[in-house]
Amino acid sequence: MVFFRKQFANVVEWEEFRDDMIFWKWTNREIKKGSKLIIRPGQDAIFLFNGKIEGIFKDEGEYDIESQIIPFLSTLKGFKFGFNTGMRAEVLFVNTKEFIVKWGTKNAINIPTLGLPGGLPIRANGTFTFKVNDYIALIDKIAGVRNSYLVEDVKLRITAILDQLLMKWITKEGKDMFNLQANAFDIGKGIKEDLDMEVLDDGLTITGFNIISFSYPEEIQEMINKTASHNMVGDINRYQQISMVEGISSGKVKGGGAASDMAGMMIGMNVAKELMENMNKGEKEQVKEKPNFCPNCGQKTGEGNFCSNCGKKLV
Missing domain, CATH: 2.60.20 (Gamma-B Crystallin; domain 1)
Structure with missing residues (x-):
């Protein structure tokens, strides 16, 4: 039995x-x-x-x-x-686990940008995470007609609308088109909320959406890099001074013995000369213009550097 x-x-x-x-x-x-x-x-x-x-x-x-x-x-x-x-x-x-999915734009997204009639072509990549959170909705919408469901099915659905959402949140509130990485968190947060509403009826929830990087056309990226480097240096004179000092400290001046010492001394003298010239230049820039009236006696000033009435130095 x-x-x-x-x-x-x-x-x-x-x-x-x-x-x-x-x-x-x-x-x-x-x-x-x-x-x-x-x-x-x-x-x-x-x-x-x-x-x-x-x-x-x-x-x-x-x-x-x-x-x-x-x-x-x-x-x-x-x-x-x-x-x-x-x-x-x-x-x-x-x-029941949380699924992690990598995403990336297949084609560049042309973001409307002032001065670029065709828009600025941008690509992006990152990850999003999701999980099942409503069994009744999952059965009503998907499991009732399918025997299995894959992460790839969800990814295809998400990426189908991702370009439109990227454009929506990149252009929202006038974001800086050439510094999108600084706004990546806010852009990703907005996209996550929209995607969550999109899959809610299927019993799924988007638990996270991250943008790892934005990329621009090569010529645009070169321009951004140059602008950033210039801003870090401040001015070309200071950049030259830094380069000279780095050349000495890094040992790039070679030749050994007296030759190396002489080269180092000459570079040092050039640095000192450059610094003095910049200091003198700064002092000259700080010189005030000669007043129209003497600040001591009120006499109208003439061509000289001293007051003709009381002798006070004017400049």
Whole structure:
């Protein structure tokens, strides 16, 4: 009798488990007396009967369906343990982990930019994360008509609207087109909120959206790099001074012995001369213009540098 029972028993488990699979449905088979349910780490098992959720089991382990599962189900009344004929039911296994997906723009996005009639072509890349958060919506919209669902399916849906969302949030509030990386957090936050609304009805939620980098056409990037380097240096004279000092300290002046010392001394003299000239230049720039009236006696000034009435120095 025991042998007769076991030949009808089966194991309800996720047989085709893949890390990139969001859910998989055990279906079109009979649950027999003596059958077992196996739930692995990171999985939830949802029992369905006539399209309705009858029970959700989240704790990993091996369960006897007759004694541990059926008592918690509400409508599987047709499952009569006095017979060896089983009851048809579906079990949906859901991957509960958070999925990480890499994304990147396939083609450049032409962002409207002042002075560029065709727009500024920009590419971007990054990651987004999502997970299942509503089993009822997932079953109604997707699992009801599919036996499995992959991360690639979600990625295709997201990337189909990503270009429009990037354009929307890049151009919002007049962002600096040549320094988008500084605004990457705000842009990503806005896109995350829009994407979350897009997949909400499917029982999914976007838990994060990150922009790793923006890229420009080569000539635009060179211009940005030059502008940044000039801003860091401040002025060309200071850049030359820094370059001279770096040349000495880094040992780029070679030749050994007296020759090296002489070269270093000459460069040092040039640096000193350059510094003195800049100091004198600065002092000259600070010289005030001669006043029209003497600040001491009020006499109108003439061509000289001293007041003709009281002799006070005017400049």
